[in-house]
Structures are given as structure tokens and as C-alpha cells.
Amino acid sequence: MKKLLKYTLRTLLALFLLVNIITAIHAYKFTHFYDRGEVTIKKPEEKSGWDKTKEIFLGINAVKQQDTVKTDTSFHTIYLKTKDGLKLEAWYIPADSAVGTVCLFHGHGSYKSAVYKESQEFRHLHYNTLLLDFRAHGNSEGNTCTIGVNETEDVKLACDFIRGKGEKNMVLWGISMGAATITKAINDYDIKPQKVILEMPFGSILEAAEGRIRMMHLPAEPLATLITFWGGLEHGFWAFGMKPTVFAKKISCPVLIQWGLHDPRVSRGEIDDIYANISAPKTLVVYDSCAHESLCKKETAKWVTSVSTFLAGK
Numbered sequence: 575m576k577k578l579l580k581y582t583l584r585t586l587l588a589l590f591l592l593v594n595i596i597t598a599i600h601a602y603k604f605t606h607f608y609d610r611g612e613v614t615i616k617k618p619e620e621k622s623g624w625d626k627t628k629e630i631f632l633g634i635n636a637v638k639q640q641d642t643v644k645t646d647t648s649f650h651t652i653y654l655k656t657k658d659g660l661k662l663e664a665w666y667i668p669a670d671s672a673v674g675t676v677c678l679f680h681g682h683g684s685y686k687s688a689v690y691k692e693s694q695e696f697r698h699l700h701y702n703t704l705l706l707d708f709r710a711h712g713n714s715e716g717n718t719c720t721i722g723v724n725e726t727e728d729v730k731l732a733c734d735f736i737r738g739k740g741e742k743n744m745v746l747w748g749i750s751m752g753a754a755t756i757t758k759a760i761n762d763y764d765i766k767p768q769k770v771i772l773e774m775p776f777g778s779i780l781e782a783a784e785g786r787i788r789m790m791h792l793p794a795e796p797l798a799t800l801i802t803f804w805g806g807l808e809h810g811f812w813a814f815g816m817k818p819t820v821f822a823k824k825i826s827c828p829v830l831i832q833w834g835l836h837d838p839r840v841s842r843g844e845i846d847d848i849y850a851n852i853s854a855p856k857t858l859v860v861y862d863s864c865a866h867e868s869l870c871k872k873e874t875a876k877w878v879t880s881v882s883t884f885l886a887g888k
Contacts, residue, residue: 594804596631597797601805603633604786605719607683607710610637630790636683639712643687654731656709662728663713664706664735669697674743674768677704677732679752681774682721682782685712692747692870695878699885701745706732708752721779722755722818723811729759733767745885747771750840750866751782757821757848769885770825773832773869777844779805779816785839785866819847828855830884832877834864857884 613635616625645651650666665686676696678689686705693703707714708725719725729746736744746767748756753775759765776782783798783805806813829852833845849858859880861869870877 594800597800598804600633601801602808603635604801605805605809607636607638607717607719610640613637639685641685641687641712643690654735656727660709660715662707662709664704664732666704667693667697668702669700671700672702673700674745675702675704675736675741676745676747677736679706679729679748679755681750681752682719691868695870699882704732704736718809720809720811721782721816722751722758723816725755726758726762729755730763730765733765743768745769749773754818757818761821761824767827769828771830774837774840774866775818775848776840777819777847779813781844788838819851822848822851825852826854830857832859832869834861834866834869836865839866
């Protein structure tokens with residue numbers, strides 16, 4: 575009996591260590607982006623069974639994406655520097671007869687080119703736009719992403735730049751991680767935009783991890799909790815404290831929240847929690863045909879109507 579007990583305990587300990595090693599690796603891959611050319615990325619249809627098995631145990635490699643938008647003389651490339659010396663790249667694009675400026679913040683693993691369609695629509699509404707590459711994304715420096723924790727400084731830097739131009743009507747727009755980071759920036763730095771548009775913000779890093787794991791068709795718990803723990807430990811912050819549902823309480827300006835009905839990563843519950851915690855004037859718009867994707871690209875007419883109505887204060 576003692577031998578059986580020892581064997582069982584050793585087996586459980588080995589499994590515990592193995593699960594923690596695997597989740598620590600996943601946490602690293604979730605928060606690390608390789609420079610272009612550093613690793614080889616295969617398309618889904620090119621992956622073998624062995625490739626997919628390795629991803630389950632060793633996580634998915636991600637590479638910083640390169641801009642796909644061809645710039646012209648209307649684009650002003652600017653650089654902002656973080657307190658730890660990282661250089662962030664952004665595009666400032668003026669609009670004719672501008673009535674304000676919209677700062678656009680992309681999602682996890684994305685880049686500023688991905689929100690160019692939204693930028694175009696905002697400029698049609700006579701808003702200047704600022705499109706920023708978060709640290710470790712696009713053409714900005716760094717390789718570590720903290721899912722909105724340190725990126726909060728990036729939002730502040732963008733806002734400081736726009737306010738420095740004398741802008742009185744600043745609107746913040748973000749999608750997914752970008753939206754979540756906006757809420758933390760307002761909470762941490764007391765940024766006071768005139769309006770905020772949040773598209774598919776996650777409720778917490780833990781819930782974001784759950785959404786990522788669901789996409790891999792793996793059980794969310796306890797993997798999400800372990801990934802959240804290790805991700806924070808690896809980068810020196812308490813990941814469980816990243817809660818846009820809580821940060822939303824500090825927003826004092828009108829807010830438009832938008833979400834896709836078929837979103838597999840951000841649940842309706844997360845959206846409802848954030849919405850409930852906003853005491854300022856607020857509007858929720860649900861897109862019936864959309865998942866976790868650009869609502870503007872998928873349902874352009876509805877997006878333009880929703881956003882223009884909100885910006886007009888109607």
C-alpha cells in the first residue's frame with residue numbers, strides 16, 4: 575500500500591510539473607512575438623499532424639507583422655519613446671476640415687495596417703487619425719507583449735502626442751486588446767478623451783486566456799489560470815489584476831461598445847459586465863454576422879451608421 579501511495583504521489587507530482595511546464599511555455603508564446611525571419615511560420619493547410627501536436631505542447635510561434643498599407647504623402651510617420659527606451663511607430667493622417675482626432679489601437683498580434691479601414695471611415699467623417707503599433711507589434715520595437723498591462727503607457731504616449739497638437743476633441747477607438755488597454759489607460763493615467771469606442775474588449779486577462787484556449791479546442795480550466803499566472807510571473811506583473819470590467823468604472827465620457835454575436839473569444843458576459851460598470855452615457859451595438867474580427871470590414875454600412883451616430887451625439 576505504501577509503495578502504491580508513493581507511486582501515485584510521484585505520478586501526480588510529475589503530472590503537476592509537466593502541466594506547469596507546458597503552460598509556462600504557452601504563456602511565453604502568448605506574450606512573445608518574434609522578429610520577421612527569426613522563425614518559420616506555416617499556413618494552417620501546410621501544418622502536419624506533428625506540427626499541430628507540437629503547438630499543443632509548445633505553443634504557437636507568432637511573428638511581428640509587416641505593414642501592408644502603401645503610404646503616401648498624407649501619412650506622417652511619427653515615433654514615440656517609452657520610459658524603458660522602446661521606439662513605437664505610428665501614422666498620423668490628417669483629414670479635410672477636421673472636427674477632431676481619433677486614436678486607433680489594434681488587437682493582440684495585430685498591427686496598425688489592420689485598422690486602416692477604420693481609419694479611412696473616420697477620415698470620411700472628418701476626423702484626423704493616429705494609428706499606433708503597440709510595443710512588440712508591427713514596426714515598433716520590443717518583443718514582449720503584456721496583453722495591455724505595459725501597453726497602457728503606449729496609449730498615454732499617443733494621447734499626449736495628440737493633445738500636444740492642441741486637439742480638444744480626442745476620441746479613443748480600440749479593438750480587442752486595444753479596447754481593453756484603453757480602459758486601463760483611462761484608469762491609470764486619468765486620460766480624459768471626449769468619447770470612447772470599445773470593440774470586443776475582453777473582461778480580464780484570465781478571460782482572454784480562456785478565449786485563446788477555446789480556439790485551440792482545449793479545456794479552458796485549469797489551463798487559462800496557469801497561463802495567466804505564468805505570463806504575469808515571466809514578465810513581472812500580477813496578470814490577474816488586468817480587469818477592464820473594473821477599469822471601465824473610471825470612464826466618464828460617452829462610450830460606444832460593439833461586439834460580434836459569434837465572437838468565440840470574447841463572451842457576451844464579458845461585454846455585459848463592462849457595459850454595466852460604465853456609469854457614463856453608453857450604447858451597445860451587436861453585429862449579428864460577426865465573430866472576433868473587424869466589424870467595420872464585415873458590416874461596413876452598419877458600422878459607419880453606428881459610429882457616425884455616436885460621434886454626432888444622437
